[in-house]
Amino acid sequence: RxxxxxxxxxxxxxxxxxxxxxxxxxxxxxxxxxxxxxxxxxxxxxxxxxxxxxxxxxxxAFLGEGMARMDSMEPKVHGRSRVLDDLAWSSSADYSSSIKDEGRFGVLQEPIQLAKGTETQAQWTGCVTGIALAMLESNMVDAVVCIASQNDDSSASSWAVPEPILARTSEEVLRGRGVKPALAPSLKVLDQIKNDSTIQKLLFCGVGCAVQAFRAIQDDLKLKEVYVLGTNCADNSPTPEAANNFIEQGLSVKSESVLGYEFMQDFKVHVKTTDSYVTKPYFSLPGTIAEPSIAKSCLACFDYTNGLADVVVGYMGAPLDSNSRMDESFQTIAIRNERGVQMVQTAVKASRLKLHGTAPGKGGHESLSSATVAADSIVLSMVGEKDPPEQGMPALMGEIMAFAMRNLGPKGINFARYSVDYHLLRNYLHILNEWGEARTTMALPASAKEIVEHYLQTDSSFQEIVTK
Ligand code: SF4
Ligand code: SF4
Known part of the structure; x- marks a missing residue:
């Protein structure tokens, strides 16, 4: 026990x-x-x-079977499980076309689509905020659970202190704009929901681990209608302080001026501040800063794609044009079931969201996924090979490396495939090391097992790391 x-x-x-x-x-x-x-x-x-x-x-999501519960919950939530062998590899004939890739991205009503919102002060274009506003304003829901800045202030000084709110007005939903890069207690408002008889129809917005816990207790809330709007999520900071530290020391930007930052498809971190837009190659980040900025839960996470949400908004699978800013780029929308179709249609009808067709992709992803695991300073330090590097690459070298990777590496939806596989492999190694083989076997969802198994069978560098 x-x-x-x-x-x-x-x-x-x-x-x-x-x-x-x-x-x-x-x-x-x-x-x-x-x-x-x-x-x-x-x-x-x-x-x-x-x-x-x-x-x-x-x-x-981190006790007992943990994230493997997703396998039995998918049919309850979506009416069916994901098709495990709908899994795209670069050797597949239809790798870059409209294959849904459910084995990797979860249950999908249709292939992942590109979208843009219409919000001006969001970190991106505001797809999440737009869907939430449209649902609240059309009375599809009575309240929205979202994460806001703690002190009701969207200014840069408070952006990194995430607290959940039960929003009942458009103004309150707007407090949720902007990505919060630190762990956030979304479910803290559960008792408030349970004790408020005026809430019968609810929209819950959250990341995968919170959605899994929410789905497990959802029936106890005795609501008439429940909708879940998820975001893709990987590598959150354990605390707002760790996020601030990463910004100040890793990115050399004053944290009080930062409106948002993100790891983008051009292999650079993009930082939007009150008066500038800064980019820095991943490769130039000091390993000693990058490592403590990732929460340990996120190293044991196998739900990057938020498999139990009705609709999921992300960005990793969207093409990034040269010099694009995050607030001008496409985002992606994954619709998992009929409730998700209704949610997206409501936002499109309200002109708060525009769909732009199936997300395209090109370039193979597998070799880059396993190479990133092999080069990952976290993995290296974990298996005892060496400490994470104190300094990242010099700026010019980092830029050259990012340029080369951007041109040679996977793009669009194939970049998302790279990112999902890399995080699964890295996290598999983490829990194997921390929890041992028996618990790892119990806690891995079936889809993660399929992907890890593929690399164990086909990739000698990954096999080498596992057997060390
Ligand atoms: Fe698990 Fe959430 Fe409780 Fe943490 S707060 S132990 S993640 S249920
Ligand atoms: Fe939760 Fe996973 Fe996101 Fe971490 S990466 S906050 S564990 S969903």
Whole structure:
């Protein structure tokens, strides 16, 4: 049985203590992560800060079966499981055409599409905000759970302090604009929802680990209609402080001037500030700054594509034109079921979202995915080969490297395939190292197993890392 720490004691207890306690004491966020059941792998999704902590062993994405629960939940949520052998490899004849690639991207009503929103102050073009606004304004939902800046201020100084809100007006939804690069307790408002009889139709916006926990307790909220709008998500910072540290020391930009930043398809980090737009090659980031800016939960995550949301908005699969800014680029929309079709149609009808056809792609991705795992400083330090490099490449070298990778590497939807595979392989190594083989086998969703198995069979450099 799992040995977990009790909320009110330093004594280790069993997981069953949470299951059997109808009066479980919510754990305060200030105790994070040591007192949380998933401890250092807790993504602080917010569940344990509510009375729903009593469900933690069935809901947490990092306890027991964890993310492998997705396999049994997909049919409940979408009416069917993803087609596991709908999996695109560069040797497939239809690699770059409109194959859905459900084995990698999850259940899809149709192939992933390109989209643009109409919001001017979003980090991108505001697809998420646009869908949420359209649903609220058309009374499709009574309230929206989204993440806002803690002190009701969209200015740069507070952008990195994420707190969930239960938005009931357009103005409140607009507080959710902009990507929050640190872990955010989206589920913290669960008790508020449960105790408010005026909320019967809800839109929940969140990342994969929070959506998994939400889906596990959704029926207990006894709502008439529930819609889930997800974002693709990888490598969040453990705390706002770590995100700020990454910005100031890694990107050499004053954090109070930053409106948003993102790792983009041109192998550069793009930073939007109050008065400039800065880019820096991945390769020039110091390893000692990059490593602590990723939460340990995100190294044990196998739901980059947010498989249990009705609709998922992302950007990794969208083409990035030369010199494009993130707030001018396409985003991607994955529609997983009929509820998702309704959500997107509502936003299109309200002119808050425009679709631009199937996301195109070119260039093979597998060799780059395994090469990135082999070169990853996190992996190298984890397997004890060497410490992460103190300094990144000099700026000019980094630019040359980014230029070469951009021209030689995968583009569009194939870049998303690269990114999904790289994170799956890296995270497989992480949990194998941290949790051992038996728990890894239990916690890996079937789709992740298929992809890892493919590399184990076909890629000698990956085989070498695994057997070290
Ligand atoms: Fe609780 Fe969520 Fe952390 Fe799991 S990830 S321990 S459910 S707060
Ligand atoms: Fe959660 Fe995974 Fe995103 Fe981390 S990368 S915040 S674990 S969905």
């Amino acid at each position: 799992s040995r977990l720490l009790a909320a009110d004691s330093d004594e280790p207890v069993t997981a069953n203590s949470y299951e059997s306690s109808s009066n479980a004491i919510p754990i305060d966020g200030s105790m994070w992560p040591d007192r949380f059941p998933a401890q250092d792998h807790c993504s602080r999704c917010g569940l344990c800060e509510t009375s729903f902590v009593s469900k933690v062993t069935d809901a947490c």
